[in-house]
Amino acid sequence: MDGILRAAAELLDTELSEPVDLGGSRRSTVLRCRTGSGESVIVKAYTDEPEARRCFAAEAAGLSFGLAGPEVLGVDPKVPLLVMADLGDSPTLADVLLGSDAKAAGEGLVTWARALGRLAAKSVHxxxxxxxxxxxxxxxxxxxxxxxWIARNVAALPAVLxxxxxxxPAGLCEELARMGTAGGEEYPAFTPGDTCPDNNLLTPQGLRLLDFEAAxxxxVFLTAAYCRTxxxxxxxxxxxxxxIARKVEEAYRAEVVAVYPALAEDAVWQAGMRQAVAVWTVNATVRLLPxxxxDGPMHRTRRPVATRRQVLRHRWHVASTLGEFPAFAQTVRQLLRKAAREWDVAPLPHYPAFRAAGAGRT
Structure with missing residues (x-):
């Protein structure tokens, strides 16, 4: 920590003190510090491992892009580390989804989707x-x-099964080969990459995105599918x-249609979304099934949290009717039958905020 503080202080040409460890990950250390003038800043330093270096490059490039996220105050590629403006301690989208206020959760989701859609639209050119x-x-x-990564998942799925x-089933490999990049060639846009609920601050000034390690x-379909699955x-x-899911998806779609008018056509949109659902279902199966x-929780410490089996079963249920990919749909139905026989696990419930409003289970 002392070395990180010295490097960040030299970068900003100011003394840094009162470091508070905000958690980070196995790749990074994240500190909240005070400058000599009393300003609060965030220092994020990475290890020197190749994966961490790549995440640093993505975060430095993504934040320097200037379309979203905290302001970059300094970048030192040698350490490597970034110093960013402190966005404070506002609740995250995860906080409201796991809370008890259905209205706040619904509004937070729409705000999140609209902000991601605007970011995508601003980035296209x-x-x-x-x-x-x-x-x-x-x-x-x-x-x-x-x-x-999509091709790598496709190649790995048969061995996982x-x-x-x-x-x-017959035809699965051919279908997997057709998944491509789910419209990435025709409809690309910028994303921070990890747009999960805990990386979205609901501030008085609006939604602020965190974590650009996968920028x-x-x-756009791969981002929009976060609304459907x-x-x-x-x-x-x-x-x-x-x-709520439809409203959130339409909030994102309404923004990207401005730069990709073809996405106003339902046939184009629905086909792209189904393909993205297939891509993410393959990803979840390859990543989680082994x-x-x-069974175990999806997060080591956060609660409430679903289990891996609950999440997988829900992903398979959503993908079980994908008409464009009948062999893949047959595959996930086989997995669902196997899960029904072997997994004693409750169905995945609604987010806690919506359970309080009587949403039920699926």
Missing amino acids: RRVEFRQLWARYGTGMTAWDDEP DAVGVAA CYQS PFSTCWCVFVLPAG QTVE
Whole structure:
């Protein structure tokens, strides 16, 4: 911590004191500090491992892009670390979803979706600029835009299925190969990457996004699918009431239609969304199914929280009617039948804020 403070103080040319550890991760240390003038700032320092370096490059490029997130006060690629303006201790979207106020949760979700849609719309014509920022901080590393994670998941799925005794139906490999990037070639836009509920502050000035470690350009459908299969890569996963889910999805869609008019066509939008649901369901299956030999919570400390088996079963349920991918739909139905036989686990409930309003279960 002393070394981080010295490097950040030198970067800002001011004394830093009163460090408070905000948690960070295995890749990073995050501190709230006071400057010599009494201002509160956030220092985020990364380890020197390749994955951490890549996350630093994404965060430095994404925040320097200037479209969202806290103001960047300084970047030191040598440490590496960033110093950012402190956005304070406002509640996160996770806080309201896991609370008891359905109105606050619904408004928070719509605010989140609208802000992400506006961010995407503002970014469409600035991809070259983002590439230049990545080149500055990425030092030759592959950008997240170019990471073949969908193809890697597709290649891994048959072995994951075989390990649990589920036979891949005829045509599955061909369907998986057609998933592509879920519209990324036609409808790309900027995203912080990790837009999970705990990375969104609901401040008096509006929604403020945190955590740009996976910042990239990706299909707008992959972002919008976080509304249809709630928070596709996150720990804070429960069920949204159908009416709320539609409202949230339409809030995002209304913003991106301004730059991609073709998305106003329901046929185009629905096909892209179904493809994105398939992509995220493959991702969840490959990532979580090997961890369900013994069930466990999606987060080590946060409560309430769903279990991995609950989340997977819900993901499979949503994907079980994907008409464009009949072999994949058959696959997830097989997984659902296996889960019904072998997993003694309750259905995934609604987010706590909506349970208080009598939303029920699904």
